[in-house]
Every structure is written in structure tokens, then in C-alpha cells.
Amino acid sequence: xxxxxxxxxxxxxxxxxxxxxxxxxxxxxxxxxxxxxxxxxxxxxxxxxxxxxxxxxxxxxxxxxxxxxxxxxxxxxxxxxxxxxxxxxxxxxxxxxxxxx
Amino acid sequence: xxxxxxxxxxxxxxxxxxxxxxxxxxxxxxxxxxxxxxxxxxxxxxxxxxxxxxxxxxxxxxxxxxxxxxxxxxxxxxxxxxxxxxxxxxxxxxxxxxxxxxxxxxxxxxxxxxxxxxxxxxxxxxxxxxxxxxxxxxxxxxxxxxxxxxxxxxxxxxxxxxxxxxxxxxxxxxxxxxxxxxxxxxxxxxxxxxxxxxxxxxxxxxxxxxxxxxxxxxxxxxxxxxxxxxxxxxxxxxxxxxxxxxxxxxxxxxxxxxxxxxxxxxxxxxxxxxxxxxxxxxxxxxxxxxxxxxxxxxxxxxxxxxxxxxxxxxxxxxxxxxxxxxxxxxxxxxxxxxxxxxxxxxxxxxxxxxxxxxxxxxxxxxxxxxxxxxxxxxxxxxxxxxxxxxxxxxxxxxxxxxxxxxxxxxxxxxxxxxxxxxxxxxxxxxxxxxxxxxxxxxxxxxxxxxxxxxxxxxxxxxxxxxxxxxxxxxxxxxxxxxxxxxxxxxxxxxxxxxxxxxxxxxxxxxxxxxxxxxxxxxxxxxxxxxxxxxxxxxxxxxxxxxxxxxxxxxxxxxxxxxxxxxxxxxxxxxxxxxxxxxxxxxxxxxxxxxxxxxxxxxxxxxxxxxxxxxxxxxxxxxxxxxxxxxxxxxxxxxxxxxxxxxxxxxxxxxxxxxxxxxxxxxxxxxxxxxxxxxxxxxxxxxxxxxxxxxxxxxxxxxxxxxxxxxxxxxxxxxxxxxxxxxxxxxxxxxxxx
Numbered sequence: 001x002x003x004x005x006x007x008x009x010x011x012x013x014x015x016x017x018x019x020x021x022x023x024x025x026x027x028x029x030x031x032x033x034x035x036x037x038x039x040x041x042x043x044x045x046x047x048x049x050x051x052x053x054x055x056x057x058x059x060x061x062x063x064x065x066x067x068x069x070x071x072x073x074x075x076x077x078x079x080x081x082x083x084x085x086x087x088x089x090x091x092x093x094x095x096x097x098x099x100x101x
Numbered sequence: 102x103x104x105x106x107x108x109x110x111x112x113x114x115x116x117x118x119x120x121x122x123x124x125x126x127x128x129x130x131x132x133x134x135x136x137x138x139x140x141x142x143x144x145x146x147x148x149x150x151x152x153x154x155x156x157x158x159x160x161x162x163x164x165x166x167x168x169x170x171x172x173x174x175x176x177x178x179x180x181x182x183x184x185x186x187x188x189x190x191x192x193x194x195x196x197x198x199x200x201x202x203x204x205x206x207x208x209x210x211x212x213x214x215x216x217x218x219x220x221x222x223x224x225x226x227x228x229x230x231x232x233x234x235x236x237x238x239x240x241x242x243x244x245x246x247x248x249x250x251x252x253x254x255x256x257x258x259x260x261x262x263x264x265x266x267x268x269x270x271x272x273x274x275x276x277x278x279x280x281x282x283x284x285x286x287x288x289x290x291x292x293x294x295x296x297x298x299x300x301x302x303x304x305x306x307x308x309x310x311x312x313x314x315x316x317x318x319x320x321x322x323x324x325x326x327x328x329x330x331x332x333x334x335x336x337x338x339x340x341x342x343x344x345x346x347x348x349x350x351x352x353x354x355x356x357x358x359x360x361x362x363x364x365x366x367x368x369x370x371x372x373x374x375x376x377x378x379x380x381x382x383x384x385x386x387x388x389x390x391x392x393x394x395x396x397x398x399x400x401x402x403x404x405x406x407x408x409x410x411x412x413x414x415x416x417x418x419x420x421x422x423x424x425x426x427x428x429x430x431x432x433x434x435x436x437x438x439x440x441x442x443x444x445x446x447x448x449x450x451x452x453x454x455x456x457x458x459x460x461x462x463x464x465x466x467x468x469x470x471x472x473x474x475x476x477x478x479x480x481x482x483x484x485x486x487x488x489x490x491x492x493x494x495x496x497x498x499x500x501x502x503x504x505x506x507x508x509x510x511x512x513x514x515x516x517x518x519x520x521x522x523x524x525x526x527x528x529x530x531x532x533x534x535x536x537x538x539x540x541x542x543x544x545x546x547x548x549x550x551x552x553x554x555x556x557x558x559x560x561x562x563x564x565x566x567x568x569x570x571x572x573x574x575x576x577x578x579x580x581x582x583x584x585x586x587x588x589x590x591x592x593x594x595x596x597x598x599x600x601x602x603x604x605x606x607x608x609x610x611x612x613x614x615x616x617x618x619x620x621x622x623x624x625x626x627x628x629x630x631x632x633x634x635x636x637x638x639x640x641x642x643x644x645x646x647x648x649x650x651x652x653x654x655x656x657x658x659x660x661x662x663x664x665x666x667x668x669x670x671x672x673x674x675x676x677x678x679x680x681x682x683x684x685x686x687x688x689x690x691x692x693x694x695x696x697x698x699x700x701x702x703x704x705x706x707x708x709x710x711x712x713x714x715x716x717x718x719x720x721x722x723x724x725x726x727x728x729x730x731x732x733x734x735x736x737x738x739x740x741x742x743x744x745x746x747x748x749x750x751x752x753x754x755x756x757x758x759x760x761x762x763x764x765x766x767x768x769x770x771x772x773x774x775x776x777x778x779x780x781x782x783x784x785x786x787x788x789x790x791x792x793x794x795x796x797x798x799x800x801x802x803x804x805x806x807x808x809x810x811x812x813x814x815x816x817x818x819x820x821x822x823x824x825x826x827x828x829x830x831x832x833x834x835x836x837x838x
Contacts, residue, residue, distance in 0.1 A: 001102075001105070002104040002105040002108070003404065005102075005105050006104070006105060006108040006109075007147065008114060009108070009109070009112065009148075011118060011147070012145075012148070013112060013145045013149065015441075016124075016141050016144055016145045016148070017116065017119065017120070017138055017142050018135035018138065018140050018143060019138075020134045020135075020138040020141055021134050021138050035216075035494075036216040036217040037217055037218070037302050040217065040302065040305050040306070041301075041302070041305075044225075044305060044366055047597070048367055048513075050401035050595070050685060051513065052513065053511075054515075054572070054575075054595065054598070055512040055513060056512075057575050058571045058575065058580050059520060059523060059524065059571070060510065060511065060516060060520055060524060061512045061515070061516065061517075061520070062519075062520060064519050065512075065514070065515050065517070066597050069514050071814075078191065081268070087574070099427070
């Protein structure tokens, strides 16, 4: 019984581990990895913009400081969006436009 | 099915070896299908170890004593509830739990990052499989959970009575989850260093795992503290035991990382610091595991007599050397992208918080490991006790609590003095009010550190309360919602920020409980006979009558004690007239030792005697009691001697009758019993603080609703033309609060 179960387990392991080597569906294309990273960076930047605005509206930032911080964050967000748009357009420039974060 | 278990371990080791090779080959040779196959090895490993764990768990539940582990840590009289948990009470079973949990968390992180971090995750896969392979090797070569004995013994030794406590069902899995989750950011941090991709992406991908590690470790630590308080007969929740400290250290560096990662995410700063914290946290998690398993400690939390020290020392050495090498050789690319804009900014406060947390960790590290190193070098055992730890940790804890109140009211990047002054007004007023009330009441005379902690906690509550108040007001102004709805919506839309603030409140509340219970505690240890009473703080405790129960299956505390002896204590306050406060029933459980040399009846109660604490908990104070009954009086010994001589070993039923006689004699003329009584204020707030921290962390970890992200997205997309000019009006915000 134990030997049979071991054989079944072994077959299952070989199937799971070997599937990527024999399947026609290969690993995710590099582009989708870049897109996921840029999307993640974009969400993080949006959060920063919201945080800065909340800080200003709660009286923790002066108007001048907020304007400077906000403008800088939006510029960084646009670089990320440009990168994503470049990917959408199939441009190889996407990597070059990835923000340093 | 021990053969299946052993086959699983061999298969698991093979899968680890293959997965490491496939991942490295895939990433180095640009063959993604091999890297993917490596990742699938982790999924397969999780499946294999799930089968192995199920085999062992079934053996425990079926009381299959042919498994050595089952015979050593379970018995037919162990309650089923505890049989299930006995798996991780042994060295072998806990190693399997460790490896199994690591494989599950590794599978989860690799599945979630399957479309990101191509190179980093391939290296991380190899590292995670390396750790899993290490633990599987230990189970194959040093401590196998599937070793068997033929013929199987009729019964097992039983679970250590001290571990028969509900929180012990969850405490080890929580701690192990925390430890194994600490390995995830370490693997990805190392992967990022090897791949030379040290931007914030690996941090973003593993942030939730770092938070989960922190959360699980925190829950494990709190459950351990609760167990210590309510099960061990010394009345404390934290004793600076080496194993307790081992779990606290990665929690502290993890806390530092959770703060400083925000600086790298937002500013591209502190890269060296962050990656070092992640590597240190993972290494400390392994060192904590080493302390418990190496056999160098004799703690209730440790597996004494273990022989895994050398493999762990080698692993830790390799880990430290590799970490230093990677950080040193990648130091150029780890340079900060920005500098601090202002000393008056949240970044600065986070830096200070990091310094204090790492300082705390260093103090605890020194106090924990110095005695071990000293003993290894000089052969003389040395130890540092709670007073040594308190001397350094209390001032650092005070600063930490204060900083957790300052952080929320300071803005990122830059804050002006005028704004800071305005924002500090309410928190300072709260601290001042508490100070005046405490000084006026006179209860805090001679307790300056406790006063300081109460004031710091009030500062935190004022600071965070002000944040909620202002945020809710803004939310109401923009949405017109009622205050409770506006408050909930505020948290829902800013989960990371307000979840973090809730954690700060929890920490402040927890430290209030710690400061009050340790500074204003009244304790008494004395011998009392029935009818006698004593004063403990403002309470009078009277020993009303003794109690005794006999059962071969279950005692009153459902822990499987053969015999329990205890007392009924009446707690009252005041004298004209006395007001009844509570009735306490502490007892001590006596367990079967399974050692025939103690006699046919003697062995039934010859095992470890375990105190069953009884307490009356409340919002303002706990009245805690434990008892150590004396069963060594000449009269009781005579009953025992006669029973041992007349009753054969093969008649445990007659032995139980003899024990019933013993209990009757004890109740008829009870000897004085040793009582330990403690009145501690605000202990309940330690557990409430822990629950608040848990709630805050869960809120912070929960993903933001997609509607919030969408709203910001629209705003930024429509703002392209603003790049060349300042915002028209900040009041026309992109997102509602």
C-alpha cells in the first residue's frame, strides 16, 4: 500500500515539475514581467500622491511644500505611465523608461 | 505508514536538489522553462511535505506507538485535542512542521510573483529550496519523524503536562509561520542582490510577507506570554528566557524593516539598511530555531539533548558570510537615490525608530547570546537576568513609544516648524493631563519610569486620536457622511496608514499594561492552612477549604492529570464590612510518570506536577493564584507505601482506588499548602493591546479597494499638462480622503 502511494506521489511530482519543460505554454513573456513591475510601481506612486495630499489637507505640509512634492510625484507617476504606454504600443523603449524608483 | 513518510522525505530532498539546479540553470542560461520548472519544484515540495505531515498527524491521532515520536510525546490518556498538537512538541515533528510551513509560504509567494521579478524569483526559488533541503536533510540524517520500533510499546510517555494548554495548540505554528515567513524576504533580498536588481520592486513584492512574518511572530509571542502567565506557576508573562528572546529579536528587526521599507519605496533611500535588516531578520529567525533545537539550552521552550547544533552553526555561518559578501560587493548599486530633505520629516523619525529598534535587538542579542558564548569559551556558565535586560530595554521602549506618537503627525519629505508646533499641541496636552493626574493621585510615587510610560502612551493616543479626528472631519467635508461612517471610510480608503496608526495605539496600550503590572504589582508567597487568611495589596485572601479530584482520563482542567489537589480561596476587599470579590480555585495536577520503579501507585502521580492557575481578571486588575499542595506528610506517605506494597503494577484500577483514599486523607486533614498570590493592575490591557495590534496589522495588510486606486489613476492621467506648471489648486484634490 505504502509502495503504491509512493509511486503515485512520484508520478505526480514528475508531472508537476516536468510540465514546464514539455508544455507548449512557456514561462511568462519578459514583457508581462516588465508590465507587472511597472503596474506595481504605478500603484505605489498613486499611494504616495494620495499620502502627500492627505498630509497637506491635514495641516502637516505647507502649501508651498505640498505643491513642490506633489509636482515631483506626478512627474514620477507620468514616467511610469509612459513606460506602460510604451509597452502597450509594443515599444522596446519600455525598459529604458522604467523609473529608478 | 512510516514507509510512506520516509519516502516523502527522500523525494522531498530530491525535489529540492533538482529545483535548485533547474532554477539556477534557467536564470543563468536564459532558459525560462527551467526556472519555471524550479518554481514548480516548490509547489511539488509543498505537496510532498503535506502528505508527510498528514502521515505523522494520523499516527498521533491513531496513537500508533510504533512511531518513536508518537510513543515519546503522546499516550492513550492524552486528550485528543492535545494529541493533534503533540506533533510539534517533539524535535522531529517540529522540524517537519517548519519545513512544511516554509514550503507552503514559498509556494504562495512564488505563485503571487509568477509574473514579476523573473531573475530575482529564480534565485529566491533556489535559496528557498536550499533552506527546505536543509531541514529535510536534518529529518533524514539526524531526527527522523518516521523512525519506528518493533514491537510497538503498549502506551506512550505522554505529552509534557506543561504543554497541555489551549494556546500551545496555536503558539508553535504561529511562531514557526513567523520564522518561515522571515525567510521569504531574505530569499528575495538575496535574489535581488545576486541579480543586481536592487530597486524597490522586490520589497513591494514581498512586503506583505514581511508584514505576515511580523504578524505571526507577534501573535506567537503574545500566545507564549499568555501561556506563561496562565499556565506556569510563577505569575509572569515575560521572563527574558533565551527562547522568548529568540522570537522577539526577528520581530524587532522586522518592525524596523516595515518602517524603513517605506523610505526605500518612496525615496529610493536606505537600500543597504533595508537589505541588511531583511538579511538580519532571516538570520535571527534561523538563530532562534538553532537555540531551540541545538540542545544548548535547558528551557521549557527548547528541545533538550538535541544534537542539531553543528548543522545549524554551519548554516548560520554560511548565511552571515553570504549576506556580508553580497552587500559588500553590491554596495555601489545600493547607494541612495536621494538625501534627507529635512531633519523634521517622517523619514527622520523612521530612522530614529529604526536605530532604537535595532538597539533593542542588540541589547537582547547580547544578553541572550553572551552567556552562551562565554560558557562555550570559558566553560563557566554565566547568565543575565531580568534586571539586566530591564536596565537597558525600559529606556529604549520609552523612546520607541514616544516616537510612535511623533511619527504620525510629521509629514513625509519636509515639515515646517509651525505645522509641527500646531500638530504637537493636542498630544502634549494629553501627556500633561496624565502627568498631573498621576502626580495628584500620589499612586505613582517612586515610579518615574512607569509615569514616563503612561505619559508617552497618552502622547501616542493624543497624536493618533488627532489624526483620526482631522481625517474624519475632512472626509465628512468632502462626502457629507455621518461621523461613524466617515471614520470607517477614512480607514477603509487609507488602510496602510490608518492600520499602522491602530498598531501604534495597540503598542501604547500594551506598554501601559506592562508598565502598570510590573511597577505596581503586589505579590505574596506563603504557607496557609484552611481558615487562615493573608493580605495582598488591597485584598484579603482566605484559604476556605482544600479540593481534590481523581480521574484516570481527565482532570478538571482537561489536561489528563491523574490526581489534582487544590484549594478554594475567597478574595475580599475592605473590612467594615468585607466585600466578596471572587472565589479562586487553584490546583496542582499530578501526572503518570510511566516509571514502574516509583511503585504501582506512586508512578500514577510520580510525573511532573503542574500548577493550574486560577485568577480573577478584570479591567483594572488581576488577582492571580497558584498552589503547591504538600503530599509528603508522614500520614500521606504511609498510605502511599501501603498501596505500593499491596497493589500489583498490572492493576491500575486498584491503584486509582488507592489514590482516592489518598485524596480523602488529604481532604480530611489538609496540611498547610504553599500559595503564590499576585495582584497586578492592568494586565488585561496587555492582551487588549495585542489584539489591537493584530487588528491594525490586518487592516494595513488588506489590499486597498480598487475604486480608490481607480480614482487616483484618472486624476494622474488627466494631469499630463501639469508637468510644466504648478498645481492650480491643491484643494481640488485628485482623491477624496
